[in-house]
Amino acid sequence: MSQTPLPHLQLELDKLKACIHCGICLPACPTYQATGSEAESPRGRLYLMKKLLEGQLEPEAVKPHLDQCLACHGCETVCPSAVQYGNILLSTREDLAQRDHSLSRRLKRFVFSRVLPNHRLLVWGGRFLRLYQRSGLQMLVRGLGLLKIAPALAHQESLLPEIPARRALTPGMGFGNSAGETVALLTGCVMDIFYNPVHWDTIEALAANGYWVVIPEQSCCGALAHHAGDTDITRERAKDLITKTLSIHPQWIVVNSAGCGSTMKDYGKLLAGDSSIAPQAAEFSEKLIDVMALLAKKPLAPFKNYGLHEKITYHAACHLYHVQKVKQEPMDLLAQVPGVELVPLTQMEACCGSAGIFNLEHPELSGEILQEKMAHLTTACQANGASTVVTGNPGCMLQLQKGIETQHLPMQVRHPISVLAEAYRSPQQSSTSPKGKR
Ligand code: SF4
Ligand code: SF4
Known part of the structure; x- marks a missing residue:
């Protein structure tokens, strides 16, 4: 059996060894609960990754089970041995992604590296989808069942939210109290198309609490690429975002998307080996905070609306x-x-x-x-x-x-x-x- 090069997984060896196979994580794992299969559990996946590292299993035998992992980290919260499952999983995915030359992976890489960072393209896509929904075309397509011939597309279409009217947030805009602490608000890629009003709500709540909210030049943070193991793309996205965001000298870098926030919290670690940007990456991750966590740091300003019920x-x-x-x-x-x-x-x-x-x-x-x-x-x-x-x-x-x-x-x-x-x-x-x- 040939030994697959696994440089990133190799670095996680000590974390892998921390698993004591107790199985306490099994009830917390949604994929284990849904399938009842040990191979779809955290303990089972850790075992598979260890066997892969030892050269006793081929990547083809392990990858489908890692692909079926949500990377939700639910197992970490309950693990008595503090196994850093998420780090091990993402390192293995990175190693396996590098040897995957399939069409589907190349397509995903194109989306991660070319489509998601192209905000203008996303804005036009959002306008098209909004027109599709508001013109009655969506109702017609759904009513006639036209998408039944392409079940995957039908499923994707069924997940679409109602695309809101988008009020653009452009680099350099500032809101709130200019004498307050400066917050750089990261607006992301898809979030800004599907949930643009949430950004305005974020600005409103932060400004009401005395912050100066500034929109830096930015694009996609690379979270979806990180999740899929295409971490080289994430590192490129990170370098761009770090440089542009820190140029406005914020005290805080705020995000309202949990998935993006968790990847950006990792920028310091992902770029620790790159001396050209490692200190800035560490500073970025240190300042990065979810909007609710930032607002919880101080007593809230008085509210105006008592009629929510x-x-x-x-x-x-x-x-x-x-x-x-x-x-x-x-x-x-x-x-x-x-x-x-x-x-x-x-x-x-x-x-x-x-x-x-x-x-x-x-x-x-x-x-x-x-x-x-x-x-x-x-x-x-x-x-x-x-x-x-x-x-x-x-x-x-x-x-x-x-x-x-x-x-x-x-x-x-x-x-x-x-x-x-x-x-x-x-x-x-x-x-x-x-x-x-x-
Ligand atoms: S990952 Fe943690 S909880 Fe799960 S089997 Fe290993 S040691 Fe036990
Ligand atoms: S990350 Fe979530 S889905 Fe994956 S093994 Fe852990 S609990 Fe299960």
């Missing part, structure tokens, strides 16, 4: 809860909003099955995992009266919206910062404000 439940995005360890802050902030009643969501930290582009690549398994999440959400809605679910990640917002529509639940999906922003508007403003939902 909303029962809200909170779904914790994996990359916020398990990776960035932002756990209690969003709920603590929401609990302070007048008129908001927080309703518990059982297993709120369990993955919803979105996981980057996992729901596009593995629709069946993703759907099974979503079913489990929907059972808990149905209880929060029907038994406890929640009319809104909030979550701090665009992928989760899309996935939950899909589940809610499929099950005809009377709920809306919002970003938690949108609830805060609404509470900072006067009631007259509030009735006309965008809500970032379908």
Whole structure:
């Protein structure tokens, strides 16, 4: 059996050895829960990666099981041995990606390196999708079942949110108190097309709390490439973003997308070996913070709107809860909003099955995992009266919206910062404000 070069996995050897095979992680793993297969569990995948490193298994035998991992890091939170599963997984994916020359991988690399960083192209794509939805064409296509001939496309189309009217945020714009601490707001790629009003809500909440919010020149952060093992693309994206963002000398670098935030928190580590930018990468990651975590650092400014009257439940995005360890802050902030009643969501930290582009690549398994999440959400809605679910990640917002529509639940999906922003508007403003939902 030939030995596959695995330079990145080799560096994780000590982390691999930390697993004591206790199996405590198994109940926390959504793919194990859905399949009942040891090979789809954290313990099983760690075993497979160890055998791969030892040359006892070929990549072809291991890769499908790693591909079916959500990279949700749920196993890390419960592991008594503090196994850094996520690092091991992403290092192995990077090694395996480098020997994968398939058409599908080349296509994904093209999207990660050429499409997502091209914001102008994304804006035009967003305009086209909005026209498709608002002209009645979407209704016609769905009504006639035209997409049934291409099930993969039908699935992708079914995940589309209602594309909002986009108010552009251009580099150099500043908002709020110019004497306050400077916050660089990262607006991302797809987030700015699908959920652009959430950025305006972020600005509104930060400005109300005395921050000076500045929009740096920027493009895609490379999170989806990182997730897929195309970390070389992520490093290139990171260098560009770090240089442009630090040029405005922010005290904080704020993000409202959990998945993007967790990758950018890793920039320091990803670029530690590149002496041309390592100190800046470390500074960037140090200053990077989720918007809810930043607002939780100080007492909130007084609210203006006392008329919300909303029962809200909170779904914790994996990359916020398990990776960035932002756990209690969003709920603590929401609990302070007048008129908001927080309703518990059982297993709120369990993955919803979105996981980057996992729901596009593995629709069946993703759907099974979503079913489990929907059972808990149905209880929060029907038994406890929640009319809104909030979550701090665009992928989760899309996935939950899909589940809610499929099950005809009377709920809306919002970003938690949108609830805060609404509470900072006067009631007259509030009735006309965008809500970032379908
Ligand atoms: S990853 Fe952690 S919890 Fe899972 S089997 Fe290994 S030591 Fe136990
Ligand atoms: S990252 Fe998530 S899906 Fe992957 S092994 Fe861990 S718990 Fe399971």
